Amino acid sequence: MAEVTKPLRADAERNRRLLLDAAAEAFAEHGLDVGVGEIARRAGVGHGTVFRRFPTKEHLIAAVVVDRMHQASGLGRELLADPDPGGALFKLLAAMVQAAQTDRALFEAVADTFLANEDIRAAHSDLVGVIDELLRRAQKAGAVRDDVGALDLLMMFKGVCEASRPFNDADIAARQLELVRAALRPVAAADRLQGQPPTLDDMERAFPRAG
Amino acid sequence: MAEVTKPLRADAERNRRLLLDAAAEAFAEHGLDVGVGEIARRAGVGHGTVFRRFPTKEHLIAAVVVDRMHQASGLGRELLADPDPGGALFKLLAAMVQAAQTDRALFEAVADTFLANEDIRAAHSDLVGVIDELLRRAQKAGAVRDDVGALDLLMMFKGVCEASRPFNDADIAARQLELVRAALRPVAAADRLQGQPPTLDDMERAFPRAG
DNA sequence: GGCCAAGCGGACCTATCGGTCCGCTTTCTG
DNA sequence: CAGAAAGCGGACCGATAGGTCCGCTTGGCC
DSSP, rough: OOOOOOOOOHHHHHHHHHHHHHHHHHHHHHTTOOHHHHHHHHTTOOOOHHHHHHHHHHHHHHHHHHHHHHHHHHHHHTTOSSSSSSHHHHHHHHHHHHHHHHHHHHHHHHHHHHHSSHHHHHHHHHHHEEEEEEEEHHHHSSSSSSSSSSSHHHHHHHHHHHHGGGGGGHHOOOOHHHHHHHHHHHOOOGOOOOOOOOOOHHHHHOOOOOO | OOOOOOOHHHHHHHHHHHHHHHHHHHHHHHOOOOOOHHHHHHTTTTTTHHHHHHHHHHHHHHHHHHHHHHHHHHHHHHHTTTTOOOHHHHHHEEEEEHHHHHHHHHHHHHHTTTTGSSSHHOOOHHHHHHHHHHHHHHHTTTTSHHHOHHHHHHHHHHHHHHGGGTOOOOHHHHHHHHHHHHHOOOOOOOOOOSSOOOOOOOOOSSOOOOO
């Protein structure tokens, strides 16, 4: 996980970025099944180069995923300063939904096998942390019911992405997000959810550490 | 689309069922990427047999999907007689969520390329029709906000499935479904959704007919 | 019971994928 | 500027997938 990376040579670093971008683009267009060859071609490098930088294809995917997650948590941190707690939370969700519409394929990766990857786990925990802060702020302000947790939110977010993905239509995604908003409105005591919100531990259980 | 199928020979018909069941099981366990060989082995037939009955692997997948969709719309029709309109709607959704938790992989298929398959399209339209009836009943009874459509529902359903899938935990899925229920509660005029519910035509646009 | 179409299954083909290897080139350092 | 280390890329490999073919078997009908 994020070793002490000695600096790459200039050309190597440049190619690394080219590859990450090309990979993100290729995954967005054709799903995770695009061949490494196609990615290399887009990046304008030999496909041997891919495997020197990323030991396996999974490593490459993981690197792209981590990249995107960092973007999201970065935005989330900025939004912590937003004067409108409820609005800030939904701004983040909206941005994530939009990003996800481009990077559809990556969410497959996160969900399926790759949470076994330590880098992704770390980036994911970080993101959950940020969302948690935004959520608590929104709850304290009375903008969101207080019987839901960050993971509930993240799951609903994922739901919106997956549900609206095939339409590839921003309006439809926005409509679904609006329904999420409705689901999150404060409710009468009688309508509160049973049980506790899922936790990161629940996820750990669902994704046992590699091995 | 559902040609006038001349009856199969007895052994062929038996093998067809064996294959469909084996395929459903294999897809559930290992995702859509299981080899045709593995499916054939489970069914206890040679893998050449698979390709005689289903010209390509996609046809096999489509057949399994159609099977499941018919089950859902069948249940939906029964529920139309349920004295509690709101409850009936959610009973169907709950059953579908549960089924989807087993047949995770199949939903991939529906979403991605396979709505290009005519059989699936037909089964899907039928299911949407049933859900639409159940939904209108529930709306007329005041159990559900009336600014959502059947496809809104189906999308949220899909969202719940996808979101809770990796947890593989019925409680978590139920919790998400409860949040959907919250989203569907009647709302004040000010909180109504903008625009119209998505229609089957929107889907047609998103999934152009094969060609 | 005998004939024949329908069905069967596994050997086989081909394409493609992830991944390795090695001779050549580029960058960095002293 | 020169030598060494790092990087490069494409030929190559093995595995595995979906799909075809054809000699043999089986079930259905007169």
